[in-house]
Amino acid sequence: MNARPESVATPVNFYHPRDLARTPEMRSPEYVQMSTAAAITLGLVHGNMHRTACTHCLNLLVTYPEGCRANCSYCGLARHREEESAYADRNFIRVDWPTARYDEVIDRVRNRGDQGAFQRMCISMITHPDSGDDTITLLDRWVADVPEVPVSILSNPTTMRYAEIEDLRDRGADIFTVALDAVTPEIFEQTRGKTVDSPHRWDRYWRALEWAAEIFGPEKFGAHLICGMGETERDMMEVCERIRDMGGHNHMFAFFPERGSRMEDRAPVPRDHWRRVQLGRFLVDFVGARVADMRFDADGRIVDFGLDRRELDAVIDSGQPFRTSGCPGRGDDTVSACNRPYGDSSPADIFSFPFALNDKDVDVVRRQMAGEPVGTFDFDADD
Numbered sequence: 001m002n003a004r005p006e007s008v009a010t011p012v013n014f015y016h017p018r019d020l021a022r023t024p025e026m027r028s029p030e031y032v033q034m035s036t037a038a039a040i041t042l043g044l045v046h047g048n049m050h051r052t053a054c055t056h057c058l059n060l061l062v063t064y065p066e067g068c069r070a071n072c073s074y075c076g077l078a079r080h081r082e083e084e085s086a087y088a089d090r091n092f093i094r095v096d097w098p099t100a101r102y103d104e105v106i107d108r109v110r111n112r113g114d115q116g117a118f119q120r121m122c123i124s125m126i127t128h129p130d131s132g133d134d135t136i137t138l139l140d141r142w143v144a145d146v147p148e149v150p151v152s153i154l155s156n157p158t159t160m161r162y163a164e165i166e167d168l169r170d171r172g173a174d175i176f177t178v179a180l181d182a183v184t185p186e187i188f189e190q191t192r193g194k195t196v197d198s199p200h201r202w203d204r205y206w207r208a209l210e211w212a213a214e215i216f217g218p219e220k221f222g223a224h225l226i227c228g229m230g231e232t233e234r235d236m237m238e239v240c241e242r243i244r245d246m247g248g249h250n251h252m253f254a255f256f257p258e259r260g261s262r263m264e265d266r267a268p269v270p271r272d273h274w275r276r277v278q279l280g281r282f283l284v285d286f287v288g289a290r291v292a293d294m295r296f297d298a299d300g301r302i303v304d305f306g307l308d309r310r311e312l313d314a315v316i317d318s319g320q321p322f323r324t325s326g327c328p329g330r331g332d333d334t335v336s337a338c339n340r341p342y343g344d345s346s347p348a349d350i351f352s353f354p355f356a357l358n359d360k361d362v363d364v365v366r367r368q369m370a371g372e373p374v375g376t377f378d379f380d381a382d383d
Contacts, residue, residue, distance in 0.1 A: 013104055014044055015088060017096040023086035026099045028062040029137040033097040035059040037341045041117050042108050045098060050347035052355045054117040056329050057338035061097055061124045062131050063088060070127040071198040073191045073262040081260055091259055093343040102138065106145050119329030120337040121149050125156040127199060132164055136171065143172035150174035152327045157208030158200050165215050175327050176212045177251065179224040180205050183231045183239040191229060209246065218247030227277045228255030228269025232300025236277050237291045240284045251326045252281050254344040254351040271368040274351055276302045282321035286334050319357030322365050349375035
């Protein structure tokens with residue numbers, strides 16, 4: 001199954017993906033993977049991030065040598081990669097995910113190794129028989145040892161039952177999210193279903209969202225949506241409105257061709273398409289906008305957001321719609337703790353801003369919405 005099946009028996013405290021003859025065998029709940037941004041914030045990896053000092057969410061991923069058993073065509077963790085790389089060495093949302101002992105992670109957060117940066121922790125499940133039980137183990141440890149930092153669960157609806165979602169809430173999970181990703185049944189099937197030999201089903205994911213609405217309640221659940229996999233802007237707005245009407249929020253990702261995935265040769269989402277969808281998502285989630293008040297052209301592109309021009313300009317000028325969307329941190333619910341620095345684009349052309357936009361950033365966004373082929377990085381700027 002794995003191109004490098006041999007394992008190193010000696011326990012490791014920290015592992016950074018690299019080309020080795022043998023990758024250590026690391027398994028949850030003893031081990032967890034984390035985003036590169038989280039590893040930098042914890043001081044486990046040296047580095048810095050363009051215009052932002054840290055991430056405010058500790059994104060953790062359960063991990064097993066045999067890996068995720070799903071085969072989503074846009075994902076770097078997909079099962080089809082098992083012949084080319086060990087699971088712990090695969091990239092995911094553009095970056096490496098180093099692996100550490102969970103004890104080490106908790107100790108560092110308790111001892112302020114993050115300098116108080118983390119406002120939230122997220123446990124991301126994968127499609128694996130042990131993922132559910134191990135997520136509960138990780139959650140119990142965190143709630144007992146770091147109760148001041150709330151926990152989000154990024155679920156795996158394919159393997160979950162109603163009672164398991166209730167159990168996560170009762171054990172202290174704060175927010176429950178579902179990575180719907182594809183926003184039409186057809187695109188879901190083509191990228192996540194039987195078509196690509198993957199176990200996920202559209203109806204199961206929506207059932208999990210309905211359960212989350214009942215169990216966690218309004219403002220305490222959400223869906224991940226990927227923009228740019230073939231849907232129209234109208235498709236995206238209609239799903240955003242449906243989830244908001246259920247009481248949830250929409251966490252938007254720009255499609256970026258993941259290295260090693262089956263969609264690695266597909267172009268990223270066009271900038272103007274992405275900016276309109278970001279703005280529309282924010283208006284639906286936080287301003288009360290309705291799809292019925294918007295106007296779309298024959299190709300489903302938004303041509304009118306249904307707001308007074310001055311009100312719309314004020315929202316755009318705030319820059320908030322164009323920041324990374326996700327589970328909130330402290331204070332402003334419109335600002336995501338899960339800012340995922342450069343998870344869907346490079347610093348040279350930022351799609352989801354992991355920091356507050358300045359006037360120059362907003363000007364670039366406006367030009368992108370108008371169809372100008374401009375990026376966000378100014379090579380002549382001092383910063």
